[in-house]
Amino acid sequence: MCAMQRLELRQGQSLTMTPQLVQSIKLLQLSHAELAAYVEAELERNPLLQEGETPADAPVPSLAHFLRAKQKAEAARPRLVPGPPPSRGEAVPASGGQAASAGHSELRPEMGDVLAQATNLSAHLEAQLDLATADPKLRMIGEHLIHNLNEAGYFTEDLAEFAARLQVTPEEAETALRLIQSFEPSGVGARNLAECLSIQLHERDRLDPAMEALLAHLHLVARQDFSGLRKVCGVDQEDLADMLAEIRRLEPKPGLAFAPAVIDVLVPDVLVRTTPEGSLNVELNPDTLPRILLNRSYYAEVAKVVRKDEDKSFLSDCLQTASWLTRSLDQRAKTILKVAAEIVRQQEGFFRQGVAALRPMTLRSVAEAIGMHESTISRVAANKAIGTERGTHTMKFFFSAATGEGEHSAKAVRHRIRLLIEAERPSDVLSDEAIAQKLRADGIQVARRTVAKYREALRIPSSAERRRRYKLKA
Template sequence: MQIGPRVELKQSQQLVMTPQLQQAIRLLQMSRLDTVDYLAQEVEKNPVLAIDDGGEMASSADTAREEAIDRAIARQDIGEAENGFETGRENLYEAAESYSVGGPSGAMSGGGTGRDGALADAGAQADFEETAAQKISLRDHLLPQIGASAAPRGTRALAALLVDELDEAGYLRVDIEALGARLGAHSGLAAEAVALLQSCEPTGIGARDLKECLTLQLKERDRFDPAMATLIDRLDDLAAARLAPLRAACGVDEEDLREMIAEIRRLEPRPGAAFTTGVAASVVPEVLIRRNTLGGWTVEVNPDAMPKVLLDTAYVNELGASGSVEVKAYLTTCRQNADWLIRALEQRAQTILKVATEIVRRQSGFFEQGVAALSPMTLKLVADEIGMHESTVSRVTANKFLACERGVFELKFFFTQGIASVDGGGAVSAAAVRHQIKSLIEKEDPSRSLSDDRIVTLLKQSGVDVARRTVAKYRETMNIPSSAQRKRMKAAALGR
């Protein structure tokens, strides 16, 4: 066999996406702010486009077309806008190419179903150093810790909402009782959510004031004795350098007081400051939920959150009157690109509405009773119900928000895990299964620790169908040792 360079013909097939479909998928993934920035760039490149600012830019035909689309959205008439638009091919991809939206937010492969997958501009490659230098936000740092805790599902859901109430320093400055009442959570659940939030790293997060922040950190270091508690209660004297009254109140000598003050200076009074990434933009919800006169819920898109672009017909007519063949060809290309962009924006709005409507239908208990009534729901359940691909639902729910009488929530907030029941009935939340596992282990005979297989059997007897590896995973997330380790630990505690 001869080895060397040669020219040969090869025939192959590959799945590709048209540029217009790539544009539609990019818009679907974008947040509102990213969409506004993207449209500004498109208007700058395309002279026949203009941002709809409420003026008389569009012709009467364009205005009528926009009003028809608005009426279709208000009716939730989803099917008509899909005609002639190839949304069924959202998972096709071009080989050896990548796509991105405004930076290294992630990557998508054909058919990928990652909830956080993002598309990037064709051929764009993220700078590795730029990616590594990005700072994680406080929210992204806390939510995984809350999600991995063994607390009940309602407690974890409420704690996740409290994360959005933290200020830049990491303090919780809201009225917890009022917030719990608005979300339909009793005072005990609100207190548990605050405790869960304060158990996260960095220590001091979720404190209501400076005293509580310092107290949390001292307790973690096992330095919160009565003398230190007195010093924390008299921070005003410490700030004013009134040391003599402090020594008398704490009952310590001068050297001990200096060591206590040095210990306090080593604490972090602003535990959330290390995660500050800049000025946070205000959230404008894409979907509005309101109660209707029939006792149900009406789902609407927020017109203020759905940017629109129009054709600058006056400019098109002015250039078209020149009669130049090159100008007319250029205008034709610009007009086609503008039409595709407008259709992509229409499809984006209606797809968001369609997904949000199904979310509200499945999570109606939350809107009626509060966070404790959240039901297990996955991307696949929503996708199958509305006839879309799971990856499309993932893109729709990324960085999109919903406003209702209980507050503003990210669409991803409503997706929770569930465990199938043995009899094929309603699913059981994963948090409830973890609680059952913990209860079984707490009640076990010290001389006969329950193995993971035995726990699986007991759970199936109670109606929960779960695999042994799932029990092991949940047990490890709750920092519970294996049955053999528990048996040795209990034997040592009893002096055997």
């Protein structure tokens, strides 16, 4: 007898990430400088786009102008390279439906191609992360780690606090960090100089016990205490000289190879001001918003006279690309403003009282409050800043996990520790336990070891070292 075959009809939903939708997502995480460069490139290659408002008496460009623009765009068009597939569960901005409905225009290259001359460290590491793992959770943690590296390529945040903010286990965060540390440039993702050098030496198969001892005593290297180094490393003078020479050949700041030649001043994307009535007004900074429009009258005039199929195709691509870009920029601005408004709402205490009033706030709490995905919030917070009456701060500054048993932000607690130490008298230097007791008296339940951890993160010496320095000054 023949086996019976069953046919079943199943209905389900899936997200198809079109190239335009991927581009829309990437627009969110661009800084205002990167966005300006991308828009400038689009204005150069697309004759239907114009910057700012068009005067009422402005002449309509001719067909010859359109053909010259077409020739210029084709000459400058880079070879398209498909981007990596998105991870499962990838979030999309609120305008995803509109952007996804249009087909991909060959007129517009990948965003990475436009900004290739200024490839940053994050993009370089994200490309490696896409190839290194298919685990969506590991990739999510990895992306957040990458966006939290400083310019030198170091991860300086407390890993336990970072894991708590993402609501993952410290072990999962450690696994993701180890993965990032296996990427190029060698040494990236290190938490300190010793770990950075250790990663590079391990890749060169030169991390022997003597070298490990040397890395554990870099303070002796700084003091040029060669006698002490020979003793702790168990080597003679010649071997020590070779080890130090090898250390000097390493790169102590691997991320600087991807740093821009000119450091941008922190320009706010969002401005927060107190109104005369006492409320907080949140608005986008008009100086960082690109002003581009689709010149429909130009399109209508050219569409009447264009004859060749290739010219019609180019004109159609221009219209499609210009429509997509104007919509995406509008949605990007709305998304940034929506996220910023929620940050201000949750951190109102900071805007009225300062750092000491910062509350714990995670990506998830913001995402749930405004109905967006955590990865969308992460992209919005990347490379953006908020200008306040208390200075300009990155958006990431306002995110912090809770510490102790109360609802206190780790950043606020670190700020309190700094103030307590700055106010101490040379005759009454505060130990970590004394600081913990003062914080507990103010309702902040923290352990002595937590105070020590935060003090070290602030690069403040121990009480014994501070006491010694006070005596030297006296």
